[in-house]
Amino acid sequence: MRADRLIQALLLLQGRPQITASELAAELEVSVPTARRDLEALAMSGVPIYPARGRGGGWRLIGGARTDLTGLTQGEVTSLLIGLTQSLGAEPERVAAVRKLVRAMPAPFREGAQRVAAATVRDVPWGEAERESTSSTVAALQAAIADELQVRATYDGSGGERVLELVPLVVGSRGARWYLLGAPVVPGGESADPDCVRTYRVDRIREVELLPQRGIAPDGFDGSGEWARMVERVEGMRGRVRAILRVKPWAVRAMLDRFGVQARMIDSVIEPDDPVVEVRAHRADALAEQLAAWASVVEVVEPAEVRSHLRQIGERLVEQYRDA
Template identity: 35%
Template structure:
């Protein structure tokens, strides 16, 4: 993806201070023409990158970047800030247009705190100041690893799903990077904790054919699709923190899904339906008398 390539190019510039299009092309396994266009794109985007002519020239990054030529390779730099499932794993369809990805990539690379607007799975959206430390991808879904200063989890570190980010506002304050921070190690720890919590309950259900995209958008890696059923239905299972939380998420699909088990999920969905019908249903006709 070009966005990933641009970030890798910028990281290489930050490590070495000055590079040539030939060096970038060799590191990223692209043509020199593509490397040159990426360098020009960084300059056009407002990043202080400019070409230097003559012998020993190339492209330089203004702002105190190191100029030693023994800096780490792009592969090593990516491990500092960007983790992916590996080559050939595309982003989930509903994540592909994440509008705030570029702003967060920039915050991670620049080491700038941001005011993050975030839509929580349960409860109203909120805003908080976070320290962006890296980006990771799991099953095609992108996440931000950030410090929150709240003292929770791994020393206040949390992960945020990019699909739920509603706003990103740089504060100008520098990121405080924990001593000895290693993105791969922290990601494994946080992701395993979240995964355990999100597998605490399982709901079995059926859905209309064609609802697959909506289900993937809601549950990503927690969704397991089954085989076709009679009358145009398909079976599926989904994991979550509780039957009630899963029922609340599935409620938005209306009659396109039917929860089969467990009983707690069905009862919670029935209560939600009754509450909504009482609030939004047609007014009761007055009695004659």
């Protein structure tokens, strides 16, 4: 995202006496020509920077000037923060850039920007998740958080499609999949009901509309803490069934990466040099389906229920492809 790069370039310029195009390219992980074009774009947009030619040269802010980004409108500020928080990278430099950007916001816009930054979580995935085109829905929810507004959403859940009116409190992702923590307002009020906070998958929201009614977080609401409690509940549901695996040594790292927090190395109870891994899932048949793809590098030692489901999967495959 170019807007992301330009902001990071500006912040780097403000933190150093000067920077070369090659140094900026290394920081932003782009080519040198791209970094040079970004610097030229900043200069053309009115940022007071200039290139110092020759040995030891580079790009500098004129007279050590700094900018507070006061030329941005409130909508542009919110849009910029939404773009930054939706970016997949969560490295420390990006987190620091978001914090610095919030501090640099014009004072009237800073409060909404802080709400967006504080109410957006990027987290590790639960297994593999497909890429989803949810950025416009996430952006609408973040805009509602910034302006403290309620939303009306059409949600296609397990019980069918229904219309929700609620206060969005946290939008967060596990890998590529986004989730919303939200709650209806207390009767006759404008604050979200802390006893009715629920989790919704953003890819199941078909439509979202910002309402004119104000919707604010409950007093003392801890967004990061609420997200952590939600993750713990889901992990508990997902980890009801455990299996012990003997894994080929070269495949252990790939398996641990694939299953994430649902897998761990354990002390060998079979042979001293055997890599042994424990994996978890919410049902034995679901765990067997996941492990079937690893059949060439994994042997399920226990429980018998998972082994039985794997045998049934194998029998179905043999029958289906008997004439192949």
